[in-house]
Every structure is written in structure tokens, then in C-alpha cells.
Amino acid sequence: MQKDENQINPDVQIGQMGRKGRRGEKILGHLKVAVGENHQEIRLNYFGIWGVKDGPTLLLNAAVHGNEVVGVEVLREIVDDINPKELCGNLLVVPIVNSLAFDYGLRCYPNDNIDMNRIFPGNTDGTMTEKIAHTFFDVFARRADYIIDLHSAEFPDELIPHVRVRVKNPSSEYLNLVASTGINAVWKGSEVEGMLQTEAHRIGVPCTTIEIGSAGRITRGNVELGILAIKNVMRILGMLEGTAEIPSRQIVLDLNSAWLRSPIDGIFRPATKLGQFVKAGETVGRIVNPASFEEYLLISHLSGIVAGISHQPIVQPGTRLAIVVDFDRDDLTKHLVELPALPNSQLKENEYLNILINELN
Numbered sequence: 001m002q003k004d005e006n007q008i009n010p011d012v013q014i015g016q017m018g019r020k021g022r023r024g025e026k027i028l029g030h031l032k033v034a035v036g037e038n039h040q041e042i043r044l045n046y047f048g049i050w051g052v053k054d055g056p057t058l059l060l061n062a063a064v065h066g067n068e069v070v071g072v073e074v075l076r077e078i079v080d081d082i083n084p085k086e087l088c089g090n091l092l093v094v095p096i097v098n099s100l101a102f103d104y105g106l107r108c109y110p111n112d113n114i115d116m117n118r119i120f121p122g123n124t125d126g127t128m129t130e131k132i133a134h135t136f137f138d139v140f141a142r143r144a145d146y147i148i149d150l151h152s153a154e155f156p157d158e159l160i161p162h163v164r165v166r167v168k169n170p171s172s173e174y175l176n177l178v179a180s181t182g183i184n185a186v187w188k189g190s191e192v193e194g195m196l197q198t199e200a201h202r203i204g205v206p207c208t209t210i211e212i213g214s215a216g217r218i219t220r221g222n223v224e225l226g227i228l229a230i231k232n233v234m235r236i237l238g239m240l241e242g243t244a245e246i247p248s249r250q251i252v253l254d255l256n257s258a259w260l261r262s263p264i265d266g267i268f269r270p271a272t273k274l275g276q277f278v279k280a281g282e283t284v285g286r287i288v289n290p291a292s293f294e295e296y297l298l299i300s301h302l303s304g305i306v307a308g309i310s311h312q313p314i315v316q317p318g319t320r321l322a323i324v325v326d327f328d329r330d331d332l333t334k335h336l337v338e339l340p341a342l343p344n345s346q347l348k349e350n351e352y353l354n355i356l357i358n359e360l361n
């Protein structure tokens with residue numbers, strides 16, 4: 001599984017501002033990217049955790065989109081928790097890649113309004129967003145054996161936690177990384193040029209994108225899910241002691257499905273939870289106009305899983321509110337992918353399937 005050519009040597013200094021890391025050490029480094037429009041220094045802050053034994057180099061990053069903060073909190077806890085004396089291999093952690101967008105609490109840096117996850121590997125002569133992307137890709141992604149890229153749904157939506165597969169002809173190593181997260185659902189979309197996972201795949205580094213929670217919103221459950229996914233991967237890669245628990249089958253969702261939208265102004269009150277099964281004709285939520293008391297029931301037109309829901313209660317005509325993804329309970333096999341047996345792991349039933357199967361009985 002390990003590649004020699006990209007194997008990081010813990011004695012190698014990263015960037016001009018980071019000090020050398022030694023085995024068994026955890027360091028905080030700052031890497032200068034550029035000088036900003038207001039003459040401030042733009043930096044990438046990172047942590048290096050150098051294990052005492054050999055193993056792969058895993059890069060963990062979050063906030064490529066500046067307001068997707070669940071991953072930032074996940075990585076803060078991971079850095080705090082991992083003891084380098086119990087680690088095999090190395091962790092490189094960049095909790096906030098798009099620091100300029102993060103400072104504004106926005107998905108993209110408003111001065112160039114470029115979606116960083118469409119322009120990797122970046123450009124040294126480009127805009128600030130392109131310069132940051134270039135430094136991140138060149139210094140960190142190229143040094144990694146594996147990458148976990150943490151994202152959240154766009155504000156104000158929340159999607160069912162899932163792993164995204166957005167590369168053409170994924171290798172078994174890549175698919176094993178997706179399975180190793182232990183996340184219950186997967187979305188397979190088309191390849192997108194400039195996406196971190198696509199460009200990392202192009203240079204031979206398996207990179208998986210995990211989508212947890214909603215932009216601008218941190219919940220304990222979502223943070224714990226992210227921590228567990230990273231530790232599952234680390235256990236399966238032999239970086240951490242312990243046994244990963246992964247579902248024997250992942251649910252494959254088509255998140256390109258149409259959203260249910262509000263036809264009126266008002267306040268949205270969901271009647272379902274993420275991951276819940278609804279039948280065609282069932283109510284997903286209601287919109288009530290607080291002035292006229294006009295009420296509209298949001299009805300699902302198909303039987304399936306509630307895979308997305310909006311957290312913004314104030315809605316206008318056309319506001320997207322929920323997404324129900326087709327799921328035929330009588331033909332489970334067409335929605336499921338069997339996961340391979342992986343080292344240091346044991347299989348469990350998919351928690352969403354457990355709920356669906358219980359509802360069937």
C-alpha cells in the first residue's frame with residue numbers, strides 16, 4: 001500500500017517557516033503563501049505529527065470551502081488526541097486550507113470569488129485563492145500517500161453524511177480508502193476537473209472527500225462522525241492500534257435528484273429527519289405563512305430516503321427544502337455496494353439499513 005517515492009521523512013522541514021519535526025513529535029508550522037492585498041502575510045497553518053514507527057503519510061484537511069467548519073473542529077480534536085508515540089507513519093493536518101474565505105465565514109474568498117475546489121493544483125501567478133491552492137497542493141498533497149478532504153453541505157442545507165467518489169476509473173486502493181472511512185452512504189458523481197480528489201488521483205494519491213453536516217453549523221454528532229471516520233482509516237492503514245468498524249454494505253445515493261421546493265413565503269418546519277424512509281405521498285415538512293396562516297404541506301412524490309434538508313426556516317417561493325432519494329426497499333441490492341474485507345477491521349450492519357429493515361418488519 002505504501003509508496004516510497006512520496007514517503008515523507010520526518011526530518012525534512014516543510015516550508016520556510018516550519019521547524020524540523022522529529023519522530024515522536026507534534027509540531028505546529030506556518031507556511032508563507034503570499035502577501036495579501038493589505039500587505040498582510042497569507043499563511044497556511046499546519047500540524048505535523050511524526051509517528052515513532054514507519055507507516056504511511058496521511059494528509060487531513062478541511063475548509064477548502066471557508067464556511068465548512070465541522071471538519072475544522074474534527075481536525076482540532078484529532079490533533080489534540082493523537083499521541084505521536086502511539087502513531088505509525090505521519091499525519092499532516094491542514095485544518096483551514098482556504099483561510100481567506102474562512103476569515104469572512106464564506107465558501108469562497110469574496111475578492112476573487114473563486115471556488116477553490118475547482119482550481120487545484122492552483123497557480124502561483126493567479127489570484128489569492130489560486131496561490132493558496134497551489135501551495136497546499138504542491139507542499140502537502142504531493143507529499144501524502146493518502147488524503148482525507150473534509151467538507152459539509154452548502155449553507156443552509158444538510159446532507160446525509162456521505163463519501164463522494166468523483167474520479168473516473170478509481171483504483172482499488174482509492175475504493176478501499178472510501179470503504180475504510182466506515183461512512184454509511186456514498187455518492188458517485190462524475191469527475192470534476194480541478195477538484196482536490198480528482199487532481200490528487202491524477203498524481204497517484206488516493207484522496208477521499210467526506211461530506212458531514214452543514215456549512216456554518218457544528219453539531220457534536222457530526223464532529224464525532226468525522227473523528228471516527230479518520231480513526232477508522234488510520235486503523236485500517238495500520239497507523240493506529242485498534243479495530244475499525246465498517247459497514248458491510250454502503251448505500252449508494254443519487255444526490256443529483258431534484259430538491260423539493262417551497263411554493264410560498266413562510267416558515268419551514270421539517271417533519272422528517274435525515275436518513276429517514278418516506279413513502280410517496282408522505283409529508284416531509286410544512287411551510288406556514290406567519291401573517292396569513294396559509295399552510296402548505298411538502299409531500300414526497302417518491303418512496304425513498306430523506307438525504308438532504310434545509311436548516312433555514314425563512315423560505316420564499318423556490319427555496320429548496322428537502323431532497324428525497326429514490327430507494328426501493330423491495331430491491332435493496334440495487335442501492336447497495338458490498339465493501340471488501342480490510343485489515344484491522346470488523347464488519348457491522350449499515351445503521352441506515354438497520355432502521356429501514358426494522359421499519360419493514
Ligand SMILES: [Zn+2]
Nearest residue numbers: 065068151152
Ligand atoms: Zn465543500
